[in-house]
Amino acid sequence: MDTREREAELDIESADEVLSGNPGAFERIVSRYTHPIYTLSYRMLGNRMKAEDAVQEIFILIFRKLHKYDRRKRFYTWMFTVALNYLRSELRRKRDTASDASVSFDENLINERGFTQGENPEDEVIRGEAEKAVQSSLLVLEPRFREVFILREIEGLSVKETSAVLKIPENTVKTLSRRGKEKLKKILLSRDWGETL
Amino acid sequence: MDCKKVRDFISCQYNSGEGFPGEYMEHIENCISCRKLIKALELIGGGEVLRPPLPAFLEQKSLQRALESGGKGSGVNIKLRHLAAAAVLLVLLSVSVTLTVSGALSNSGKVVVHLYLYAPEAENVSVVGDWNSWTAGRDMLSDRDKDGRWEIKLKVFPGQEYRYQFLINGDVRISDPNAPFSIQDGFGGENSVLDI
Numbered sequence: 097m098d099t100r101e102r103e104a105e106l107d108i109e110s111a112d113e114v115l116s117g118n119p120g121a122f123e124r125i126v127s128r129y130t131h132p133i134y135t136l137s138y139r140m141l142g143n144r145m146k147a148e149d150a151v152q153e154i155f156i157l158i159f160r161k162l163h164k165y166d167r168r169k170r171f172y173t174w175m176f177t178v179a180l181n182y183l184r185s186e187l188r189r190k191r192d193t194a195s196d197a198s199v200s201f202d203e204n205l206i207n208e209r210g211f212t213q214g215e216n217p218e219d220e221v222i223r224g225e226a227e228k229a230v231q232s233s234l235l236v237l238e239p240r241f242r243e244v245f246i247l248r249e250i251e252g253l254s255v256k257e258t259s260a261v262l263k264i265p266e267n268t269v270k271t272l273s274r275r276g277k278e279k280l281k282k283i284l285l286s287r288d289w290g291e292t293l
Numbered sequence: 294m295d296c297k298k299v300r301d302f303i304s305c306q307y308n309s310g311e312g313f314p315g316e317y318m319e320h321i322e323n324c325i326s327c328r329k330l331i332k333a334l335e336l337i338g339g340g341e342v343l344r345p346p347l348p349a350f351l352e353q354k355s356l357q358r359a360l361e362s363g364g365k366g367s368g369v370n371i372k373l374r375h376l377a378a379a380a381v382l383l384v385l386l387s388v389s390v391t392l393t394v395s396g397a398l399s400n401s402g403k404v405v406v407h408l409y410l411y412a413p414e415a416e417n418v419s420v421v422g423d424w425n426s427w428t429a430g431r432d433m434l435s436d437r438d439k440d441g442r443w444e445i446k447l448k449v450f451p452g453q454e455y456r457y458q459f460l461i462n463g464d465v466r467i468s469d470p471n472a473p474f475s476i477q478d479g480f481g482g483e484n485s486v487l488d489i
Contacts, residue, residue: 222325281337290325
């Protein structure tokens with residue numbers, strides 16, 4: 097049994113424990129998935145505070161909907177589906193209420209990352225700027241491309257798992273993944289990088 | 294060689310992770326703009342480095358809110374409603390018990406209030422509120438058993454409403470998840486309310 101299968105079994109065990117009256121077992125689920133859910137939320141919403149709020153709301157939803165989880169499916173694909181549905185509704189709500197339809201971008205996040213040991217400060221600054229550019233580019237990408245990119249390239253889900261989360265055919269995942277990367281590349285190339293021409 | 298030629302090359306031929314011909318390298322090594330662009334292209338080809346740092350205490354906050362959410366419909370939530378009710382009762386009992394103890398403190402006229410917070414990864418926790426003029430570090434909670442449950446017993450005058458927050462590691466302010474009431478603090482957060 098590989099690590100992922102073992103983790104999937106542990107997820108089901110934790111869910112069963114919660115449903116059988118031990119809510120403390122939910123701590124294992126929260127501990128395992130806070131970072132992936134935060135990453136998904138931040139990359140979708142582009143704002144640290146909103147992402148933090150979203151993570152808490154998503155875990156409340158997961159907790160409340162746990163009895164609906166179908167054990168024939170991987171727990172984390174179900175969880176990502178719940179999370180994405182919430183994030184989509186947040187983005188829709190934001191579009192409906194904000195005068196500016198675009199999502200915001202919290203530039204301070206990158207500055208919170210400390211220097212990595214062994215990397216020189218210039219490389220770190222370049223990486224920070226590059227991350228900012230990727231994040232802001234992600235936010236102008238159409239949501240269907242953005243979702244596939246985040247799930248495949250950041251969360252590390254397989255084509256099959258991404259297909260299960262988004263409820264779309266595997267071939268569509270492959271197409272959206274390839275085209276999304278092409279679009280991101282174009283967006284990045286069209287940015288003003290302060291170059292000398 | 295200039296940035297435009299590098300960009301044209303990337304647009305037509307470059308795939309992330311591949312190198313550049315020698316004539317481009319001299320410019321790239323000395324051009325921060327091109328290095329930023331190339332790093333960004335590497336990032337969209339990779340992934341792991343795009344995971345942002347996790348905010349402090351997000352796990353604990355998420356867990357606490359989920360467990361306290363109560364809710365409707367599921368067996369879990371029915372049980373949790375009972376647990377939540379029990380938690381509130383526990384707080385009330387704690388206050389009432391300490392109220393009895395406070396009889397011995399009648400000279401001062403104060404009652405004892407027992408506050409606690411589950412924060413297993415905190416290094417220190419204090420409480421700031423109306424009774425201590427919101428002064429950080431004056432009322433420190435203790436975790437004697439090292440089980441993540443921080444506690445303090447405070448003496449306050451009864452018949453008043455006190456607003457307060459916990460301060461974790463001298464930096465992060467949160468409202469009391471065990472408090473029966475809370476109110477917006479006007480800064481985007483919440484104050485817990487102790488009405489005794």
